[in-house]
Amino acid sequence: MKKADHQLSKLRLRKVLDDRPRRIRMLLERGLIQNASEIPDDAIPIDPEVSTQATLCIPAVCYQDITFVCTDCGRPDFWSAGSQQHYFEFSKASPYSRPKLCYDCRQRNWQGGQALK
Numbered sequence: 835m836k837k838a839d840h841q842l843s844k845l846r847l848r849k850v851l852d853d854r855p856r857r858i859r860m861l862l863e864r865g866l867i868q869n870a871s872e873i874p875d876d877a878i879p880i881d882p883e884v885s886t887q888a889t890l891c892i893p894a895v896c897y898q899d900i901t902f903v904c905t906d907c908g909r910p911d912f913w914s915a916g917s918q919q920h921y922f923e924f925s926k927a928s929p930y931s932r933p934k935l936c937y938d939c940r941q942r943n944w945q946g947g948q949a950l951k
């Protein structure tokens with residue numbers, strides 16, 4: 835488990851896992867996927883009821899780990915599926931938000947959640 839995931843409580847991750855069948859069912863009902871196997875095991879299916887905004891920026895039906903390069907120190911980091919789900923669905927972040935800073939730079943420059951722009 836990567837550092838960024840430490841911010842996510844075990845309870846919340848548990849709820850995400852428990853919610854997986856419901857989310858896949860909704861995606862099937864809405865015709866967003868044809869088969870449950872389209873959601874990889876390590877991905878988190880989106881919740882069409884709350885993450886329609888997220889689908890604008892992540893052209894997919896599930897959250898998957900994304901690798902990016904920190905704009906500050908230039909090191910590669912990754913944005914976990916769990917963090918994305920939390921960010922878009924729980925924090926209601928702008929669907930156009932993208933990670934810019936790596937974990938270490940975010941910690942150093944932390945300004946009340948403004949690390950993602």
Ligand SMILES: [Zn+2]
Binds near residue numbers: 904935936
């Ligand atoms: Zn950095």
